[in-house]
Amino acid sequence: MINSYYLLPFRFEKIGGQELLVNELGDYIFVPIGTINRIVNHQLNKKEDVYKDLISNFFISESPIPELIDNMATRLRTKKAFLDSFTSLHIFVLTLRCNQNCIYCQASSKDSSEALYDMNEEHLFKAINLMFQSPSESITMEFQGGEPSLPFHLLQKAVERAAELNEKYKKQITYVLCTNSINLTEKILCLCKKYNILISTSLDGPAFIHNHNRGKNDSYNRSIEGISKARNYLGTDRVSALMTTSELSMNYPKDIIDNYLSNGFNNIFLRPLNPYGLALNNTDWNKYLDKFITFYKSALNYIIDINIRGNFFVEEFTAILLRKMLTPFTTGFVDLQSPTGIINSVVVYNYDGYVYASDESRMIAEYHDYTFRLGHVTDKYESLFYGKKAQQIILIGGTEFIAGCADCAFQSYCGADPVRNHSTQNDMYGLRPTSSFCKKHKAIISYLFYLIHNEHDRVMPIFKQWINKNENEF
Amino acid sequence: MINAELKSNNAFCFTINTSIFNENVITKALYWYTEFFNIYWNKKSESVSVIILKVKPNTNKTYTFEDVASKFNQDLIDYKNRDLIIHETKDIRNILYVKAFANNDDFEDFNLASE
Numbered sequence: 001m002i003n004s005y006y007l008l009p010f011r012f013e014k015i016g017g018q019e020l021l022v023n024e025l026g027d028y029i030f031v032p033i034g035t036i037n038r039i040v041n042h043q044l045n046k047k048e049d050v051y052k053d054l055i056s057n058f059f060i061s062e063s064p065i066p067e068l069i070d071n072m073a074t075r076l077r078t079k080k081a082f083l084d085s086f087t088s089l090h091i092f093v094l095t096l097r098c099n100q101n102c103i104y105c106q107a108s109s110k111d112s113s114e115a116l117y118d119m120n121e122e123h124l125f126k127a128i129n130l131m132f133q134s135p136s137e138s139i140t141m142e143f144q145g146g147e148p149s150l151p152f153h154l155l156q157k158a159v160e161r162a163a164e165l166n167e168k169y170k171k172q173i174t175y176v177l178c179t180n181s182i183n184l185t186e187k188i189l190c191l192c193k194k195y196n197i198l199i200s201t202s203l204d205g206p207a208f209i210h211n212h213n214r215g216k217n218d219s220y221n222r223s224i225e226g227i228s229k230a231r232n233y234l235g236t237d238r239v240s241a242l243m244t245t246s247e248l249s250m251n252y253p254k255d256i257i258d259n260y261l262s263n264g265f266n267n268i269f270l271r272p273l274n275p276y277g278l279a280l281n282n283t284d285w286n287k288y289l290d291k292f293i294t295f296y297k298s299a300l301n302y303i304i305d306i307n308i309r310g311n312f313f314v315e316e317f318t319a320i321l322l323r324k325m326l327t328p329f330t331t332g333f334v335d336l337q338s339p340t341g342i343i344n345s346v347v348v349y350n351y352d353g354y355v356y357a358s359d360e361s362r363m364i365a366e367y368h369d370y371t372f373r374l375g376h377v378t379d380k381y382e383s384l385f386y387g388k389k390a391q392q393i394i395l396i397g398g399t400e401f402i403a404g405c406a407d408c409a410f411q412s413y414c415g416a417d418p419v420r421n422h423s424t425q426n427d428m429y430g431l432r433p434t435s436s437f438c439k440k441h442k443a444i445i446s447y448l449f450y451l452i453h454n455e456h457d458r459v460m461p462i463f464k465q466w467i468n469k470n471e472n473e474f
Numbered sequence: 475m476i477n478a479e480l481k482s483n484n485a486f487c488f489t490i491n492t493s494i495f496n497e498n499v500i501t502k503a504l505y506w507y508t509e510f511f512n513i514y515w516n517k518k519s520e521s522v523s524v525i526i527l528k529v530k531p532n533t534n535k536t537y538t539f540e541d542v543a544s545k546f547n548q549d550l551i552d553y554k555n556r557d558l559i560i561h562e563t564k565d566i567r568n569i570l571y572v573k574a575f576a577n578n579d580d581f582e583d584f585n586l587a588s589e
Binding site: 024061077 | 502505506507508509551552553555556558559560562563566567569570571573574575
């Protein structure tokens with residue numbers, strides 16, 4: 001007997017010999033090959049288990065408007081909760097000066113003596129005023145560079161000014177100092193302690209990789225020394241590290257993870273190079289991407305095995321995706337947001353007083369491409385954040401409607417990135433078949449679904465703990 | 475699909491009944507072939523289109539006729555199913571989005587179209 005039912009919006013993909021269905025809320029279900037054809041042609045029988053599964057998971061409905069439509073709407077709104085507070089991450093590029101020579105530098109850093117690349121105080125204070133106009137009750141004030149601890153006077157004034165103004169605005173402010181930890185002086189650490197500033201540092205793995213990537217012989221030892229000093233001063237949980245996967249790194253996934261473990265970290269973010277700055281010209285991107293995916297899979301499996309042996313160790317990019325795939329909630333991760341995270345979630349106040357739509361936007365500006373320059377810190381908040389340029393960018397920054405993404409099963413988990421499209425394809429809208437951003441995310445999300453379905457018992461207990469960040473269950 | 479034939483080593487020809495697979499479905503399926511193929515689309519009649527996929531020069535990959543024909547055929551079926559889902563769920567999707575996001579009356583209405 002054939003039953004009548006109504007379809008609800010969903011998209012699909014074939015993974016591991018099954019059909020994966022993902023609905024508008026990001027819920028997923030695996031069904032045997034051929035089921036989609038039967039669903040859309042209304043050939044499912046009410047007595048089939050798959051029929052009941054599809055009803056209870058919001059893929060089909062027995063009435064034109066599902067009884068739980070309000071519940072669905074609340075869940076959809078929850079998935080987009082990052083929009084409620086608008087721009088919450090405010091990046092201050094205090095200087096372009098740096099004391100390292102990273103081979104993949106994406107920020108076009110300058111020699112550490114060139115003080116003309118420092119932000120001036122007037123611009124800094126105007127940028128802070130703009131930050132406080134954000135409707136977000138909870139904001140992150142992140143200091144970047146170059147090496148933002150080099151102009152210490154600016155760092156100090158920025159934090160003191162923000163703290164002073166916050167007496168009036170009463171926002172929840174998180175301060176983050178992105179530093180290479182090479183020169184973390186007593187003075188800097190004292191400021192971090194006083195204002196509860198988090199240290200986000202970079203560590204690319206063992207000395208031979210880290211030093212190679214930085215073009216220095218002593219960088220690794222000095223960074224580790226800096227990390228240790230910061231931990232002693234501020235507490236272990238106040239220091240986090242980020243690695244960047246250079247071409248050399250890709251041959252050593254286990255060594256990098258072992259290095260993180262031996263240095264006392266319980267997480268790692270396997271971050272690929274991005275096509276900006278020096279990295280843009282020095283890399284064959286197609287080859288790099290293929291190798292990165294192999295590196296990622298190998299590293300992830302090694303990390304899973306470490307967890308199976310009883311050590312809690314999280315791969316953070318995977319954890320972000322898993323939160324989107326396995327929970328009703330969203331994340332604050334800017335790259336995987338739709339509408340696009342640029343402007344909506346992040347903005348950059350550059351050292352020269354100009355305001356950019358994202359960190360990557362200011363990086364391409366160093367190559368005289370000002371496409372994503374929103375204006376100057378002396379402009380009005382409304383003209384910067386709601387002006388013509390902001391609208392132009394955001395109007396094409398939604399996976400729900402751009403070609404290639406609109407039909408993609410991974411739409412709910414992925415994001416729109418007009419800056420990367422512009423940088424790599426010279427077109428903000430972008431072409432998904434040749435997009436490295438699309439290829440990378442499709443490959444990783446497909447692989448995670450493959451693991452969830454085909455190696456469920458091995459990976460799910462670990463993935464659930466990563467989502468909940470529950471170290472105690474180990 | 476009415477017919478698939480090998481034109482040459484690097485050109486594959488497909489004749490498609492557009493009353494079964496409409497232009498929207500064909501376009502969406504072909505979109506993903508633009509990385510490695512040049513696409514030639516000839517509308518023979520109201521209900522028949524001829525598509526030629528020609529491998530782009532400097533493409534490192536090799537494509538066999540059987541693989542491309544099989545994949546393109548499956549892509550057409552998949553995109554037809556996607557089209558049916560979109561068509562049938564358009565209204566409920568709109569209702570869902572309106573219910574989820576339209577209750578914030580305090581948003582200032584910036585005119586996106588006129589600027």
